[in-house]
Amino acid sequence: MLVLAQALQMVIQQPFMMVLVLMGAVIGLVFGAIPGLTATTGVALALPLTFALNPEMGMALLIGIYVGGISGGFIAATLLGIPGTPASIATCFDAYPLSQQGQPVKALAIGATASFMGTLGSTICLVYIAPIIANIALKLSPFEYSTLMFCALTLIATLAREEPFRGLASGFLGILLGSIGIAPIGSTLRFTFGLVPLSAGLNLLAMILGIFAIKQISVDYAEDKPIPLVDLEVKGLGFRLGEIVDNAWNIVRSFLIGLWIGFLPGMGAGLANLIAYAQAKSSSKHPEKFGKGAPEGIWASEVSNNAAIGGAMIPMLTLGIPGDSVTALLLGGLMIHGLIPGPLLYIKQPRLVNSIFGLLAISAVICLVLCYLGMRLFPRVLTIPRHYLYPVLMVLSFVGSFASNNYSFDFWIMLLFALVGMLMDMAKMPMSPMILGFILGPMLEENLRRALTYSAGSWLPFITRPVSAVLLAIAVFSLVNSVIKMRRHQALQAGKSA
Amino acid sequence: MRRLLASLLTVILILSFSWSLVGAAEYPSSTIKIMVAAKAGGATDASGRIVAQFLREQLGVPVVVVNQEGGGGAVATDSTINAKPDGYTLLYDHVNAHVRYHTGLYGVSPLELTPIATTAAVNQTIATDKASPWQTLDDLVQDARANPKKYAFGMQTGASSHFLSLALMDAADIELRLLDAGFEADKLAALRGGQLNLIQATVGAAREYVEAGIMRVLAVCATERDPLAPDFPTAVEQGYDIVFQSMHTLYGPPGLPDEIVKVISDALAKLEDDPEYIEKLHKIGHVWGYRNPEDTKAFVRNEFERIGRLAEKFGLKK
Structure with missing residues (x-):
């Protein structure tokens, strides 16, 4: 633990750096908690400010925002049922029902603790095993990437277990929507209907804001749901310590999923939480409780999205390859100072690398403390009369959908998906398969087509390459397993009704 | 009185608009x-x-x-x-x-x-792995002429790197396999991993990797050497008219x-x-x-x- 201890000491000894990281974490938590404003938005806005600071101080602010932004997402997800950021989509599924059942404090406490575990754990991995993992990455080719994506895509079947037809329809709808825009390889325009804005594809954030925020607000307001009675008392940790033990395997699994997905270039916390959630549901003894306030789901989602932070930092620091959209910005923040992350960064800038390690760990602690301090305060949001709360959220959603691309076309995407969300609710189609399909579809296509150009059109390497073959076997197993469980579930339902 | 006030406000409003028009004449305002x-x-x-x-x-x-x-x-x-x-x-x-x-x-x-x-x-460079036998652009061209479509160039389809690889094939009259390898950073990984023989890299990135001893620059695609990396030879001085900045x-x-x-x-x-x-x-x-x-x-x-x-x-x- 020597390296990490030194790194921590280095950060703590610099008061200005501590102030910056604290400021960053507060800004990050606020950005994370407000629907529509994400860690990426926060870091992008703060990036120009850091040009005037030295690289270490700049990183202090940005890393604070990054960790805060990913951590803060669970607050809105828990209290409003609206993911604060795409990193917390899956958190909504169980944290919101739990808080509606009058236990917002418990849900928040789990979110805060899980976030902390994810960040700290992944930082430790970053410090000690980054070069090892980075070397594994070099060995992976598009073949492995595409089978991995395929593997992840089979999780749609898990998410769709209760309603196979509707769930799969939703998943395929997501894949179809994901194909709008410029085709990944070959650069052909697809489904753009001659509209220039559509060549950019649909904006994920605008879509999520539509499906969750605008839809939720409109439906709640129309139904005039009563304000739930909430238990605001915080006792100890907010949840039983035994729960960590009960969820030990769930936490470890979600952590590894988050670390790995964060680490793969181009993916990040936004995908990690959905995959970890689907896995947790798939291996749970009580999958039927998922979506109705199961703490397991919150653990899975929140541990994995924060684990993706350390994961994404690994390729960025060791190879100069950003693991997600935020690390791409951090890379920019270093580049403007003439620092090019890559194999030389560790040798040339040991101080900077060390302070990044320390800053990540400190940010994790700061976020945990801030979340617990706010625990009595946050749930009061639930007691604000809807006619005050909702207009504010509405405005923030519009701001958020605009801010990610600086493009007003995204308003229409958001409003359209609010409608799509309502129709899907009426048809009892689950949302999660659609979002997973939307994110994974283009990634699978890109890597599959890239792999096929590498092999000049031959499909054989998918089976002959060992890692790829193993991943395919897992995918097949996961599909078969899902079908069996689906059948069993239907038989059970049929038995009940008979 | 109220009507007077209303017309007065309207006049002020119009004036304020025209004021901004006057302001616009002096660019930038x-x-x-x-x-x-x-x-x-x-x-x-x-x-x-x-x-x-x-x-x-x-x-x-x-x-x-x-x-x-x-x-x-x-x-x-x-x-x-x-x-x-x-x-x-x-x-x-x-x-x-x-x-x-x-x-x-x-x-x-x-x-x-x-x-x-x-x-x-x-400035963009054409780069290869340090372990590659090619020392100069000419080595590559001779080898590629003898082995058409054998060597893989990592580029991003429909992006500028795609056209750089075309410019290379055009000027040197060689045939390469063009493989889509995504953005610059991904290409570096694929080059290191041995899936690619050649990539395009910016001078800034190439400098770091050359210094780290893992990459060799065959040519800078410009007419003059880049002041940031005066050691890198240009394609033009090696006799190939590849200019791609x-x-x-x-x-x-x-x-x-x-x-x-x-x-x-x-x-x-x-x-x-x-x-x-x-x-x-x-x-x-x-x-x-x-x-x-x-x-x-x-x-x-x-x-x-x-x-x-x-x-x-x-x-x-x-």
């Missing part, structure tokens, strides 16, 4: 937006921000960067084309503008825009008046003597590359035709 056709954090964005910062100091009005990376820059171009030609909406783009048009991703030709100035250049160019909407073009262009021209500006560009791997409006116009037209010819020859023209 309010915030200038630079639409950057790349996402925040990348090299293009960094260079756009540096230009914005120094323009602000020169012009005395806020200059802000707006990132619109959507559609590979099509969205940013569209925003500029549809903007009022008042000098308050500008576009920051490079060779991708031509690639986008010739491959059919965006239907309006970049020649419609008003060229203002080129600002900074990024990412020349960052500032455009205005169609029909931007000459007076406004001159104000911006003159402000940029002054930066040549500003050591701080040059140092900032060098830090992100860019070099000074200013051209006045006439030269920029000629340059843009020339690039446009060059990319168009390559697109046609290799069947990418849409």
Whole structure:
């Protein structure tokens, strides 16, 4: 633990750096908690400010925002049922029902603790095993990437277990929507209907804001749901310590999923939480409780999205390859100072690398403390009369959908998906398969087509390459397993009704 | 009384509008937006921000960067084309503008825009793994001529790196396997992993990797050596006419008046003597590359035709 201890000491000894990281974490938590404003938005806005600071101080602010932004997402997800950021989509599924059942404090406490575990754990991995993992990455080719994506895509079947037809329809709808825009390889325009804005594809954030925020607000307001009675008392940790033990395997699994997905270039916390959630549901003894306030789901989602932070930092620091959209910005923040992350960064800038390690760990602690301090305060949001709360959220959603691309076309995407969300609710189609399909579809296509150009059109390497073959076997197993469980579930339902 | 007040307010309102019209005559008088056709954090964005910062100091009005990376820059171009030609909406783009048009991703030709100035250049290199037997560009060309379609060049389909590989094949008369390998950083990984034999890398990135002892630069695709890496030989001095720079160019909407073009262009021209500006560009791997409006116009037209010819020859023209 020597390296990490030194790194921590280095950060703590610099008061200005501590102030910056604290400021960053507060800004990050606020950005994370407000629907529509994400860690990426926060870091992008703060990036120009850091040009005037030295690289270490700049990183202090940005890393604070990054960790805060990913951590803060669970607050809105828990209290409003609206993911604060795409990193917390899956958190909504169980944290919101739990808080509606009058236990917002418990849900928040789990979110805060899980976030902390994810960040700290992944930082430790970053410090000690980054070069090892980075070397594994070099060995992976598009073949492995595409089978991995395929593997992840089979999780749609898990998410769709209760309603196979509707769930799969939703998943395929997501894949179809994901194909709008410029085709990944070959650069052909697809489904753009001659509209220039559509060549950019649909904006994920605008879509999520539509499906969750605008839809939720409109439906709640129309139904005039009563304000739930909430238990605001915080006792100890907010949840039983035994729960960590009960969820030990769930936490470890979600952590590894988050670390790995964060680490793969181009993916990040936004995908990690959905995959970890689907896995947790798939291996749970009580999958039927998922979506109705199961703490397991919150653990899975929140541990994995924060684990993706350390994961994404690994390729960025060791190879100069950003693991997600935020690390791409951090890379920019270093580049403007003439620092090019890559194999030389560790040798040339040991101080900077060390302070990044320390800053990540400190940010994790700061976020945990801030979340617990706010625990009595946050749930009061639930007691604000809807006619005050909702207009504010509405405005923030519009701001958020605009801010990610600086493009007003995204308003229409958001409003359209609010409608799509309502129709899907009426048809009892689950949302999660659609979002997973939307994110994974283009990634699978890109890597599959890239792999096929590498092999000049031959499909054989998918089976002959060992890692790829193993991943395919897992995918097949996961599909078969899902079908069996689906059948069993239907038989059970049929038995009940008979 | 109330009617009088209402008419008075109306008059004031109209006056205030005309006042702003009078104000507009003296350009610049309010915030200038630079639409950057790349996402925040990348090299293009960094260079756009540096230009914005120094323009602000020169012009005395806020200059802000707006990132619109959507559609590979099509969205940013569209925003500029549809903007009022008042000098308050500008576009920051490079060779991708031509690639986008010739491959059919965006239907309006970049020649419609008003060229203002080129600002900074990024030199591109053709690089290979340190373990490769090729020492010079000629080694590669001889080997590739003997083994057509054997060696893999990592590029991103429909992006500038794609056209760089075409320029190489065109000038050296060789056939390579062009494999899509994503963005620069991904390509580096694939080169290291042995899935690719050749990649395009910016001088800035290549310098780091050469120093780390894992990469060899065969040629810089420019007429002159890059001041940031004077050791790297150019393709031209090795006898191959491959010139392929990412020349960052500032455009205005169609029909931007000459007076406004001159104000911006003159402000940029002054930066040549500003050591701080040059140092900032060098830090992100860019070099000074200013051209006045006439030269920029000629340059843009020339690039446009060059990319168009390559697109046609290799069947990418849409």
